[in-house]
Amino acid sequence: MWLNQFLILGALLFCIGVYGVLARRNGVMVLMSIELILNAVNINLVAFGAFHATPAGQVFALFVIAVAAAEVGVGLALVLLIYRNRSSIDLESVDLLKG
Amino acid sequence: MLAAEAGAAASAGWFLENAWLFPAVPFVSFLLILFFGRKMPKQGAEIGITALAIVFAGALIAGAQWISHVNAAESAHGTEETHSTDETHGTEEEGHSTEPGTTEDGTHSEEGTSTEESHDEGALAVSGGGRSVVLGPSLALPMAEEGGEAHASVPPVISEWKSDWWTVGGIDFQVGTFVDGQAVMMLFVVGLISLLVHIYSTDYVHGDIRYTHFFAFLSLFTASMLLLVLANNLVMFITAWELVGVCSFALIGHWWEEQNNSNAALKAFLTNRVGDMGLLIGMITLFFTAGQGRTFNIYEINVAAASGTVSDTALTVAALCLLAAVMSKSGQFFLHTWLPDAMAGPTPVSALIHAATMVVAGVYMIARMYPVFFEGMSIAGGSINAVALIGAITTMVGGSLAFVQRDIKKVLAYSTVSQLGYMVMALGVGAWTAAMFHLMTHAFFKACLFLGSGSVSHACNHSFDMKTDMGGLRKYMPKTHATFLVGTLALAGFPLMSGFWSKDEILAGTGGFGLSEGANGRYSLMLVMGLITGGMTAAYMTRCYWLTFMGEWRGANSPNAHHGAHAAAHDDHDAHAPAGHDAHDAHDAHGGLPHESGPRITTPLLILAVLAFVAMFANIPGQFGFVPEGWRLRFEHYIEPKGEYFPAISHAEFSPVIAILSLIAAAVASGLAVAYYRKVEAQDPMGTELVDGPTSKAGLPKVAYNVLANKFYLDWLYTDVIVGFVKGPLARAANWFNQNVLDGIVNGTATVSKRIAGFTYTVLDQQVVDGVVRGSGIGASETGGLLRRMQNGRVQGYAALMFAAAAVLAGVFVLAI
Amino acid sequence: MLASLVAQAAQLPFDKPIIDFHALAPEIVLVSLMSLVLLVDVFKLEEGRRFIPPLTGIAMLASIIPLISLALDGADRSMFGGAYVVDNLALVLKAMFLLSGYVVTLLASNYLAEGDFWESEFYLMMLSSILGMVVMSSSRDLITIFVALELLSIPAYLMASWEKRNLRSNEAGLKYYLMGVFASALMLYGMSLLFGVSGSTLLTDIGAAISGGDSSTPIVTLGIVLVIVGFGFKVSAVPFHSWAPDTYEGAPTPVTAFLAVASKAAGFVALIQLVFIGFLGRADVVEPMMWVLAAASMTVGNLIALRQTNVVRLLAYSGVAQAGFMLAPFAVVGTNAEDALTAVVTYVLIYASMNLAAFAVVIAVSRKTQSGEVSSFGGLFGYAPGLAVAMTIALAALAGIPPLGGWFAKFVVFRALVAADSAAGYTLALVVAVNSVIAFYYYGMVLKAMWFSDAPDGDTSPIRVPVSLVSALTLTVAATILFGMFPGLIGHFTGNLQGLLAAAGG
Amino acid sequence: MKDFLNDWGLTTMVFLPLVGAVVMMLIPKAEEELHKFIALLTTLVVGVVGVFLTANFDWDRSKDLQFVVDKGWIDVIHSRYTVGVDGIAMPLILLTLLVVPLIIIYSWNHFPEPHNPKAFLILMLVLDTGMIGSFVAQDLILFFVFFEVVLLPMYFMIGVWGGEQRQYASIKFFLYTLFGSAFMIVAFLALFFVTGAETFNMVDLARLVRENDVARNTQILIFGGMFMGFGIKVPMFPFHTWLPDAHTQAPTQGSVILAAVLLKLGTYGFVRIALPMLPEGAMWWAPIIGGLACIGIIYGALGCLAQTDMKRLIAFSSVAHMGYVMLGIATLTDFGINAAIFGMVAHGLITGMLFFIAGSVKERFHTLEIARLGGLLKQAPYMGWMLGFTSMASLGLPGLAGFWGEFPAILSAYNPAEGLNVGLFRFYMFIAALGTVLAAAYLLWLFQRTAFGTPKEEFAHEHVHDAHLTEWIAWLPMLVLIVVLGFLPVLIFGMTSDAVQVVAQALGR
Secondary structure (H helix, E strand, O other): OOHHHHHHHHHHHHHHHHHHHHHOOEHHHHHHHHHHHHHHHHHHHHHHHHHHOOOHHHHHHHHHHHHHHHHHHHHHHHHHHHHHHHOOOEHHHOOOOOO | OEEEEOOOOOOOOHHHHOOOHHHHHHHHHHHHHHHHHHHOOOOOHHHHHHHHHHHHHHHHHHHHHHHHHHHHHHHHHHHHHHHHOHHHOHHHHHHHHHOOOOOOOHHHHHHHHHHOOOOOEOEOHHHOOOOOOOOOOOOOOOOOOOOHHHOOOOOOEEEEEOOOOEEEOOEEEOOEEEEOHHHHHHHHHHHHHHHHHHHHHHHHOOOOOOHHHHHHHHHHHHHHHHHHHHEOEHHHHHHHHHHHHHHHHHHHHHHOOOHHHHHHHHHHHHHHHHHHHHHHHHHHHHHHHOOOOOOOEHHHHHHHHHHOOOOHHHHHHHHHHHHHHHHHHOOOOOOOOHHHHHHHOOHHHHHHHHHHOHHHHHHHHHHHOHHHHHHHOOOOOOOOOHHHHHHHHHHHHHHHHHHHOOEHHHHHHHHHHHHHHHHHHHHHHOOHHHHHHHHHHHHHHHHHHHHHHHHHHHHOOOOOEHHHHOOOHHHHOHHHHHHHHHHHHHHHOOOOOHHHHHHHHHHHHHOHHHOOOOOOOOOHHHHHHHHHHHHHHHHHHHHHHHHHHOOOOOHHHOHHHOHHHHHHOOOOOHHHOOOOHHHHOOOOOOOOOOOOOOHHHHHHHHHHHHHHHHHHHHHEOOOOOOOOHHHEOHHHHHHOOOOOOOOOOOOOOOOHHHHHHHHHHHHHHHHHHHHHHHHHHHHOOOOOOOOOOHHHOOOHHHHHHHHHHOHHHHHHHHHHHHHHHHHHHHHHHHHHHHHHHHHHHHHHHHHHHHHHHHHHHHHHHHHHHHHHHHHHHHHHHHHHHHHHHHOOOOHHHHHHHHHHHHHHHHHHHHHHO | OHHHHHHHHHHOOOOOOOOOHHHHHHHHHHHHHHHHHHHHHHOOOHHHHOOHHHHHHHHHHHHHHHHHHHHHHOOOEEEHHHOEEEOHHHHHHHHHHHHHHHHHHHHHHHHHHHOOOOOHHHHHHHHHHHHHHHHHHHEOEHHHHHHHHHHHHHHHHHHHOOOOOOHHHHHHHHHHHHHHHHHHHHHHHHHHHHHHHHOOOEHHHHHHHHOOOOOOOHHHHHHHHHHHHHHHHHOOOOOOOOHHHHHHHHOOHHHHHHHHHHHHHHHHHHHHHHHHHHOHHHHHHHHHHHHHHHHHHHHHHHHHHOOOOEHHHHHHHHHHHHHHHHHHHHHHOOOOHHHHHHHHHHHHHHHHHHHHHHHHHHHHHHHHHOOOEHHHHOOHHHHOHHHHHHHHHHHHHHHOOOOOOHHHHHHHHHHHHHHHOOHHHHHHHHHHHHHHHHHHHHHHHHHHHHHHOOOOOOOOOOOOOOHHHHHHHHHHHHHHHHHHHOOHHHHHHHHHHOOHHHHOOO | OHHHHHHHHHHHHHHHHHHHHHHHHOOOOOOHHHHHHHHHHHHHHHHHHHHHHHHHOOHHHOOOOEEEEEEEEEHHHOEEEEEEEOOOHHHHHHHHHHHHHHHHHHHOOOOOOOOOHHHHHHHHHHHHHHHHHHHHEOEHHHHHHHHHHOHHHHHHHHHHHOOOOHHHHHHHHHHHHHHHHHHHHHHHHHHHHHOOOOOOEHHHHHHHHHHOOOOHHHHHHHHHHHHHHHHHHOOOOOOOOHHHHHHHHOOHHHHHHHHHHHHHHHHHHHHHHHHHHOHHHHHHHHHHHHHHHHHHHHHHHHHHHOOOEHHHHHHHHHHHHHHHHHHHHHOOOHHHHHHHHHHHHHHHHHHHHHHHHHHHHHHHHOOOEHHHOOOHHHHOHHHHHHHHHHHHHHOOOOOOHHHHHHHHHHHHHHOOOOOOOHHHHHHHHHHHHHHHHHHHHHHHHHHHHHHOOOOOHHHHOOOOOOOOHHHHHHHHHHHHHHHHHHHOOHHHHHHHHHHHHHHHHHOOO
């Protein structure tokens, strides 16, 4: 079975995603990094689904994809809103609220 | 409501069984004065006097009833014993008859029962009726008391309330009264002196702003004192004990506007409180150790202690603790320092409370709990013990300190300390009767002296300073002078005065050097100290008398002669006087010469002076064969308890040697004092002391001349060296020690405890204990502040935190589990 | 291709799902009325728009009716192979979400109408979020949970930044969103691992699989940790709490109330299901992890709260600490599951009422003061004693002072911890004890301002409180008091919960 | 009537004040007279109910709970609404019933700033409910709830109507007590679980602990938790630091109620809950409690001596006095526990009275700094004498109530329960006796400096009104009771003695 390879790929994607989320200052890039993590999840799900010979993994993955789309939609809306109000999507500068 | 118990025959006497009325009457009077006094025509004084008159009358009747009670008990006992023992040995029988409490012989007691019903000569015990008795040889063998039958048992009259006073853990406690000869005697003394003081006060504190209060507290005091006397159990006893303390506090501080007075009041109360601690612990110890069950009942405790069923350790501890209480209440060395200060109170108060009654409460307690002390201190057969030693030291300390006082009341106060020392010493050596006798006589003559000093001060612009404001008063106040003289003689131990006899009995009771027969031990040291003090007493009283009544009146030159100068009075007592006096006193108006006081003042003085003399008849020594047997040792006969609640003490004989020794001591001392003051008078009629003492003589050339000029210095030796030394360095040293060391300790305790208190509060409490609390609060808040910095507003930081935490958690659990 | 798929599908065991419409009635009612709200808005029925808030309220209340009928019916209903269960627990929680939603509607209506907001869409968002919560209450399956979670979260992201032209609101929304999505992603990764181990998305299956022989595999541990992290974010447990204060402060206050109560409760609901049904076999991981999260949340939340000057922010940190209290019973889940479950559910219910009461007062007061600073509460007792008393009741309840609701919540937590009779339980009980004292300190700051201080600007004109707010306040305060005086009221629900584990197939 | 009392008597007594408070909430603030009237009436009616209960109390069975009501309350945790009174609770209930109306009378025209009688009296009534409830509760959880109910009203009373440092004092009071009760509730729960009880009923729990032979170490730990809760409330050294602040800053009425009743909740808890339920734990803790009590006695006294503020001094004296109460409890003997209960009542009356006087002094002179006072007897002789009288009572003068709290406590330390270190307790006895001396010192010192002497220059020419009518009405009953209880201690001991024996028997004595 080719399970481990998929899992390793998923883990790598996950790590890259996490790095992106934590390190990129551009809001859009952060959104994309999150997509990477979600895709890592999808790979895992599909792989495991195949491994267990159950469609649940694929179904789960479909739900994730759908929801991720919605999420990114909202996310982009928020980034846009920020951009409109501040003319910047640098996350570092978004720190009005703290303490 | 009341149940007569404890074996008292039904005929014990209504007043004895209902003795609770004695404290109740003055207490009611207290309440009446408190609530209605102001509205009464005499502002409440009449209520108090009426109450005290009732009490006094009751005390007389109670006395009579007690005497018949004793007689009845003896006759009962006698009939029992007649057939068994007596009859057979006639000589011993006679010997017995000279001994206290041994009139159990069939013949005697049978006579005794029927005869005496009429008696009332003022003093209870004096009143032995004319019994025809066998005149035994006046010097019989000291009795060896074999067997219990030596004493006729006279049961005390104990009455208890039926309902509980308090109840804890299945043990019920009742209030009740415990009347025996001792208590009856005290009833009489307290009732009489309180009555006289009440009458005296109506004049003395007339016009005082707190006139009504004064009488209210006098009533309360009397009630408390009577309660103390009659208490059936130790809880009642301590209640009364502290109540009299409170009254003393209130009356010492009667003129509380002056800080000195309130200081004195506080000092008195606090010093007493220290002693009360001893009483508290002592009674607790007895509660748990004496008797079968747990009891505060004095009778039961005494029975247990006397029967030897209580462990010695417990008794010793209890006795020592109680002794602490005595030391404070009865002004024993080294807790005596409050007593002189207590003179800040009005003079009648000093007479009543701080001379005649309250301060003897300690003595009374030892007497009351005598088995505890007798067994606890192993008095029998000893030569020294704590009680006797404390008494002896006190008596000397008080005597020497009296020398250097210029305040007449303080002289009397130290004298009181000294005399109380005598009483305690007497109890310490086993001379129970002597102590109580002295208690009574002392009450009479010391009250007389105090009231006399008040009368004097009344005449001298309310000053008590002998050196500046007195002198030569015999001319102006003959009645006061005469009574004061009687009091002085009695105190100094002049023969034929009551003080002589009572003091002598004490000295004989020591059994020192085997000079007296029948004593409980050989307390030689006590005898020596007692004799020395006897001399000192004579000397300082002579000084006091001289300064006050002899010579010329110095008051005219005194700053105190003029009212504006009141504040110049040196001593911290009531020189400031009842405020109302300014308005009312006539003598201030007529040229400031002293004048005799009014009848309300002099009458009590006269009565007391008479008693100071008459009281000697109360306990005529048993050896005085020329006196009818029924007149001898009446005090001992009726007052000393007989029964299982009293230890088997033996009774010392009258010792002519000791009597003569003490007489000599007194005579020499007062002679020296007279000589000294004559010399002073010769040098400077207005002077009070020699200006140049022995120390100021200097230069060899002068010596020879002086030797001649001074008649080989004999005169000087007598007057200056001996008297001067005693009066000067020694007494001053004692005074210094007293004022600086002892009093310093007392006051220092206060200061130190305040310091400690300050430290405890500011450092320990506010900084350490509370600091921990506040510190933890601040710590929490600061930590919060630090944590808050992590919240820097950067969302990726948050995400990093989240991820890092997740990673750490995952790492830990994956690796650990 | 397609044919092969169909053929493949035909071979799969695919049973036609039996749909119990009674069980789904609350959701159906809610969706229907939600659609109505949407339609009114979409078709720009201008005169209809002012009916939207009442309609929203009615939607919530109407959905409760089938809940009652279900409760009366009493039977547990299970659908989709156990993925969707309607039992008493679910009913109680749904009722709570719906009522919270109703109260938030009451809170929001005037707030939105008077401010610079889009109104009608807001209610739509809220309804769908509530729908997510209602679904969450019944979810017993990873997929359902995930979908419900996103359904309740995504509208919430939007609501947080609802004040479009306010930078703070934007920031609140963005932070919430980013953190939320990141947490979801982590959680999903964990879920995928759990799925991988068990081969099923049903919680019962997962539970059975991971408590089996090789249950100590690191992969399971990792999965559990990541899933808990995801919901730890949702309930704002330390150290996943950072978003909460910022978001709470920046978001419109009614939204904050919504997030602090409903959204947090939803997180707990998910945790309850995951832990009690799924992870009970791995108490060795869950217990220590929850111990750490609970202790950290209480302590850190309280300590930071000590230094807050803004009431909303203070309530946010207080919420963090409260989350700690609610997490505490999870720490003894292995030894004392029943008491722990009762404790959490009780706490969540009571917490909802008292926290909503507190927010209601904050909203009412800020109507006048336009400020969220603690000092702005100064002298409140003088000029608005009613509000002051309501706030006092709310805060005292949060602090756990009898006889107000919070004490019982804390009590059951203590009870669960002590009953476990383990060192972990006792120590955590002590941590709870100490923290409940610290907590009062900052609640006390607000009380102090209200009762002991004077109005900061000397303005003591009374506050005009609209009817909707008054009713919200009355509801919540009354509930807070009732829960405190007669905890039996909740006891009845939680009492019925005892059999839940079995019913849910645990 | 009898039936009503049996079924509803206690409940009425407990909740009537709450009803009064609710009624008052509905009445506008401006109707001040009405508020006062309602509050007074409520408490008086409660008092009347109490009197009826007392009259119907079967004194021969004072060791049993009477008027018991046992209804379901929180089924899920097996807690029930169980109330009842026995000889231990009775004196304290009566004390509460007496003190609260007196405080309201005293308040009649003494409302401290910022006035607001409505709020003040409502809080007072809520307090009343909490206090009475604590004394009648026979279920641990019920007790806990009532125990905590008093916190908030007191917090506000101090915080709103208090002195300058009121905010600090009120929060300190609150946090301290809360801290203790958190431990206490944990202890209660632990007790519940270790006994395997299906109930929080106090009597049943005590029985179960005995029957199940709960291990000694467990008992010690659980007792420790209770010790924190009750000990802070008492307060015992070193948890006392909230007390001086709270007392000093609280308004007069608050101080009185704090001294008279609230502190008693702690000691009552020891007697009612900790001792009978955990006899072995009590054994272990007794020397510690005794030691802390003795430290408290001396420490409180020293604290008093260092004070410059009259009220603070009285507050510190509470630390010392409660030390005696705790010493009595620590001996675990019937003497000691009886003394403790008497001490609670006596301290309530006496210290309450002292606070009343301090409050009135403050009202007249606007200061309580001892150095500035003086000559009270000159300017207000009645108040002065009352101060003197109460001081005397406070220092434990025999013949007044205070003595009966101290003396049997000291007595009992001579002979503590079997198994306790006799030597140690005798040492405690000595310390306690020493404390009486110090007590006299600080109280008389206070009396001397405030009442004796002449008024200071700044007040010399001021007209000072002696006690007002309301003050007389409020004070006289307390003064009379101090005397009456002093003369007839059986009034309290008679109530408690049998009931305490039950406790003592539980302790194996």
